[in-house]
Amino acid sequence: MSDDTLLSIEQLTVAFDGVPAVSALDLAIRNGERVALVGESGSGKSVTALAVLRLLADAQISGAIRFAGEDLLAKSERAMRGVRGADIAMVFQEPMTALNPLLTIGEQIAEAVIQHEDVSRAEARLRAIKLLDRTGIEAAERRVDHYAHQLSGGQRQRATIAMALACRPRLLIADEPTTALDVTVRAQILDLLLDLQREAARQRGMAVLMITHDLNLVRRFADRVAVMERGRLVEVGEVERVFAQPEHPYTKRLIESRPRRAVVPVLPLAPVVLAASDVTVTYTSPRPGFAGWFGRERFDAVKRVSLALREGETVGIVGESGSGKSTLAMAMLGLQSATQGQVVFEDAPLDAWRGARRKALRARMQVVFQDPYSSLSPRQTVESIVGEGLALHRPDLSQTERRDRVMATLREVGLDRTVLQRYPHEFSGGQRQRIAIARALIVEPRVLVLDEPTSALDVSIQQQVLGLLTELQAKHNLAYVFITHDLEVIRAMAHRIAVMRAGEIVEQGDAERVIDAPEHPYTRRLLEAAFGRAA
Structure with a gap:
């Protein structure tokens, strides 16, 4: 392990009831590096990430996971609670399940800060507002007191990123953080992670492990890519090299699986089977607050659309x-x-x-x-x-x-x-x-x-x-x-x-x-x- 290595996973095997989900995995991440872990569902990507944080209660784990030279598998559960959030933080795929519906966004971010640092609740709240603002949430002073259900999907994901960064971790694990988001919000989140990682890298050398099956995202974000198939790491390398010259058959198959255009031309005299002309769909809902007693608001979800x-x-x-x-x-x-x-x-x-x-x-x-x-x-x-x-x-x-x-x-x-x-x-x-x-x-x-x-x-x-x-x-x-x-x-x-x-x-x-x-x-x-x- 070089002096620059932040996380070193050596011969990691994770099994459930004796059945391996991850087998003999070796992977190293350097300070300030961005690594993408890719593969299909069931390949072992998320299991690997959860093993790093020791969040697999019913699994049999062997091998070594070293973070900054210390073996995480040898630490007590109490010691691991000091690592989670402070040194290694995680952004989960679905923010609605990652956020507590009974606490405001600000309370959840402040809780992480108070847990690991000796600060007052007022100071933790101020940091929460700054983090929400830094992650691109408008009117952070107001949003800090909102609950998860009051935010859009993109805002919720930004809030989970703010929570993960609250204690300035050295390693951020992002598990499919953009899968459920629109393409424009996805690009915004990706740019945000890049900016935050570069900013943190200048200060403490924060590394990012990105788990994803979005190959466009890998190309735009990662320095290196590691490919998993059925619990095994089959290829690791620089992103440009792996995409240009993949060595393993499975990697080649993943890259070639991107959608290819193969449409059959429409017959010149094909009849119109379905046509919409000036279609408008209008919903009504109670006005917010006291005004709701006196009328309802109209909302046009579709406005005079024509399509054949x-x-x-x-x-x-x-x-x-x-x-x-x-x-x-x-x-x-x-x-x-x-x-x-x-x-x-x-x-x-x-x-x-x-x-x-x-x-x-x-x-x-x-x-x-x-x-x-x-x-x-x-x-x-x-x-x-x-x-x-x-x-x-x-x-x-x-x-x-x-x-x-x-x-x-x-x-x-x-x-x-x-x-x-x-x-x-x-x-x-x-x-x-x-x-x-x-x-x-x-x-x-x-x-x-x-x-x-x-x-x-x-x-x-x-x-x-x-x-x-x-x-x-x-x-x-x-x-x-x-x-x-x-x-x-x-x-x-x-x-x-x-x-x-x-x-x-x-x-x-x-x-x-x-x-x-x-x-x-x-x-x-x-x-x-x-x-x-x-x-």
């Missing part, structure tokens, strides 16, 4: 959270009661689809949701989940015919008959999303709304699902409304792109034109945040 979708076409709707993407899609499906304007499906306004025709409409337009973990009933078998739509829309089919259709649809999405009697918890995220796609396909829809269908998936599984969607579109001539904030995915999948901001479409057009030559400043800002360039 042709047979065999993918229209990508992109924008930040709250821009109105999902609200517009639900309005086009006829699932928003507060909708003004007109939506036409197969040459008939949605209002004309009544009675038995309304039931047929539900079969013709289907949705695949973002999270395959929560969109499938845990109490139903795969056969029941996929066949449920047939039971509703095709009651004329016998049980044998229904099962045959279920098996045929499962084969289309790459699953076989062995899955029929299994439950969702027995499958990986990618398999669950295939089941969700099969459930939508079995009723033979013309339009599929895909609401962030790959954001919860690893990059290689994401590529598989995108390839499957492309194949299914070509085979069945499906029309897709693809909602996402991942511009790499939309560049790979969409024929046309509509960019939404504050309920309005600020730009729309051919996908490659919008990506390569954006016209609106907001589109350029999204592209710069996603790719590090304006076009």
Whole structure:
């Protein structure tokens, strides 16, 4: 171990009930260095980080973890409490679960300072305000007294970063700190971490261990990258070298798993199957404070939007959270009661689809949701989940015919008959999303709304699902409304792109034109945040 090494992990093995999650891992991090630990879900990244902080109560750990020359595995639990937060701090992936809902943000930051330093509560509060201000939260003097639920996702993540930096740690572990954030907020958080790390490096040499599967983030942030597969470290090196000349087959596969454009051209005379004209969706809510007794506020989530979708076409709707993407899609499906304007499906306004025709409409337009973990009933078998739509829309089919259709649809999405009697918890995220796609396909829809269908998936599984969607579109001539904030995915999948901001479409057009030559400043800002360039 060199004099410059801050953290040295030697032959680390972590097992649960005798089954290794991490095996013989060696990794060193120098003072002031930024290291990215990458790999798919289940590769052992987060387990490694939690082992460093000794936060794995039920694990069997062997090897050595040395921080500033001291073996952390040999320390008592009381001694480790002095290390956590003060010397090594962690930023977790989901800030809503990392923050205490019963304490204000300021109280939680001040608590960390008081725990490790001899300061008064007033001094700790002042430091909390300075930290919130430093991490880019506006009106920090006011926000310091807010609770987690009163902040946006980006503000909550900034607050957890402020908490982690409260005691000026020498090592910051960031576990997927930007995964749940919009592309622009993600870029802001990344720039913030870079600024804070450089500032701290000049003072104490703070190092950062970034755990992520976002390869764009790795390229922009890290000095070195370490790649994990099934609990083992398979490659370590300088970022530019690893991306330009990966040595291990798994590293090559990860890099090649980035979305690739493979859209099938739309037929010149393809009919319009779904069209929105001047659609507005308005919500009302009580006015804040005493004024709520005397009236309600109106909020236009979607404002006079017009959009058309042709047979065999993918229209990508992109924008930040709250821009109105999902609200517009639900309005086009006829699932928003507060909708003004007109939506036409197969040459008939949605209002004309009544009675038995309304039931047929539900079969013709289907949705695949973002999270395959929560969109499938845990109490139903795969056969029941996929066949449920047939039971509703095709009651004329016998049980044998229904099962045959279920098996045929499962084969289309790459699953076989062995899955029929299994439950969702027995499958990986990618398999669950295939089941969700099969459930939508079995009723033979013309339009599929895909609401962030790959954001919860690893990059290689994401590529598989995108390839499957492309194949299914070509085979069945499906029309897709693809909602996402991942511009790499939309560049790979969409024929046309509509960019939404504050309920309005600020730009729309051919996908490659919008990506390569954006016209609106907001589109350029999204592209710069996603790719590090304006076009």
